[in-house]
Each structure stands twice: as C-alpha cells, then as structure tokens.
Amino acid sequence: MRRLIYYFKTALENIQINRVMVFFSLFSLSLTLMLFGFFLLFYHNVQRILVSMQEDVQLSIYLSDSAQEEAVRSIKAELSEEKGVLSFRYISKEDALNLFKMEFQDMALIKNLEGNPLPASFEVKVTGTYQEPRKLAEMVDRFRALPGVEEVQYGSEWIQSLHALLKLLKMIGVGIGGLLSVTVIAIIANTVRLHMYNRKEEIDIMKLLGATDSFIKTPFFLEGALIGILSGCGSVLMLSALFHLSKTSVQSVGGMVGGILELHFLPIPLSLGMIVAAGVLGGIGSVISSTRLLKIRGYVGKR
Secondary structure, eight states: OOHHHHHHHHHHHHHTTTHHHHHHHHHHHHHHHHHHHHHHHHHHHHHHHHHHTTTTTTTEEEEEOOOHHHHHHHHHHHHHOOOOEEEEEEEEHHHHHHHHHHSSOOOHHHHHSSOOOOOOEEEEEGGGGOOSHHHHHHHHHHTSSSSSEEEEEEOHHHHHHHHHHHHHHHHHEEEEEEEEHHHHHHHHHHHHHHHHTTTHHHHHHHTTOOOOOOHHHHHHHHHHHHHHHHHHHHHHHHHHHHHHHHHHHHHHOOHHHHHOOOOOOOOHHHHHHHHHHHHHHHHHHHHHHOOOHHHHTOOOOOO
C-alpha cells in the first residue's frame, strides 16, 4: 500500500513540478483527441440517420393474376413463419386499384382506365437484423420461389450503398484513430522523457541503491496515464461545448437540414471509451519512453 501511495505521490509531483510543460501537453493532446472525437461524432450521427432510413425498408411481393386463394394463404403462412419479417399486409387487386385512384384521382389516365391492371401484393416490413444486404437478398430469393409470386421488389441498390458508406467510414475511422494514437503516444512519451531528464540525478541514486526498473518506471507510467485521462476529459468537454454551439447554429438555419437532421452527442459509453483509451495510450507512451531512457543511460538493473 505504501509503495502504491509513493507511486501516485511521485507522479503528482512530476506533474506539479513540470506544470507548464504538462499544461501545453494537455492542451495539444486535447486538441488531437478532439479531432478524432469530431470523426466519432460524425460517424455516430450518420449511423443513426442510416439506421432510421433502414427501418423503413420493406419488400413488395407482387402476385401473378393466376394466383389462387390457396397460394395467397400459403404465402401468408410463409411470411408469418419468416424470422426476418416484422409485419406484412396483403393488398388485393381491388384494394390496389382503390389506392391508386385515391392517389391519382385528378389524372386523366384514371378516367380512361379499363379493367384492373394492378396485381395483388404483400407489403412486408423487415426486421433490423435482416436489413443487411446479404441476408435481405437471401430472403428475397426465398420469396421469389414461392408459388404464385410474380416479382419481389426492394431498394437493393440504395441499401447496398448505405452499408458500403458505413464500411468506408469505419475504415477511415481506423486509419484516423491509428494516426492520432501514434501522435498521442509520441507527445506523452516526449513529455515523460523530459520529466525523467529533470530527475536523472534522483534516478541515478535510486539505481545505486538497488531500485528495480519497474520501481522507477511505475510513477512515470501513472503520470502518462493520468495526463492521457485528463486530456481525454478535456477533449470530451471541448467537443461537447462545440457540439452544442454548432447544433444550435445548424438548427437555426432551418429548412431541410434543420428540420430533418436531429444531431446527438456521443453516448456516455463512447465518451468514456475515449477517456480510457487516452489513458491507455498515455501509459504506453510513458513505458516506451522510460524503458528507452533507462537503456540509453546504461542501466542493467533488476526488472
């Protein structure tokens, strides 16, 4: 317990002694992490919009004119047992014609329409787990094979485009996250390295007294992790402030953007994840820096 208290006390002393350097490190790290936060915020809202659009995905199963009542009942039974079907509605030929007339009642085409050329159909809403392009295509193929089915239509192209966009954003996020992670590690490693130089005489004495490398490096590890956590908190706070300011500005514009897009800030788990990730990166940077510096100074002590 005493050793743990010593570690934390030493880490806080390092921060206090080098508070000016730590301040600039925190500021630069917060800005760096905020850049990644901007992308997470963009991705989170785009994903929400795309998911809400996918909730409206539905299939139109058109029946052939020769389809009998038995075929209709068979299709209803098949739709009821299908796991990917959220709900469905049967539209007879007469109902389809009535709906068509209600929607286009002022058109001259309706007046000259002879007979009923519209087919009976099923309007099928799909559950969220089956809105992935591959699963949706497999479901459509099963429905097309049912007796009495003439055609199945759904927006396959735009659904594939939505999933392709999400995959692209994920790949971009991984790339940006990787680059910024290296930047965070480098900044914290450089900060810890300078702090170790300031205490090199104390470290020399500790090594002469038989201190292990882990005993020397642990306070610097905690220092780097603490700097990372504080930077993560700062980036989330700045991002939150900018978000609410920009959200008000966007909604004040009105029109299509202000009326349709409802922006949301990062959920709490994601915000905490940014802070924890920053702390982990800070710890990694401090370990890399302290290990390298001990080797450069020629220490070959106990681990």
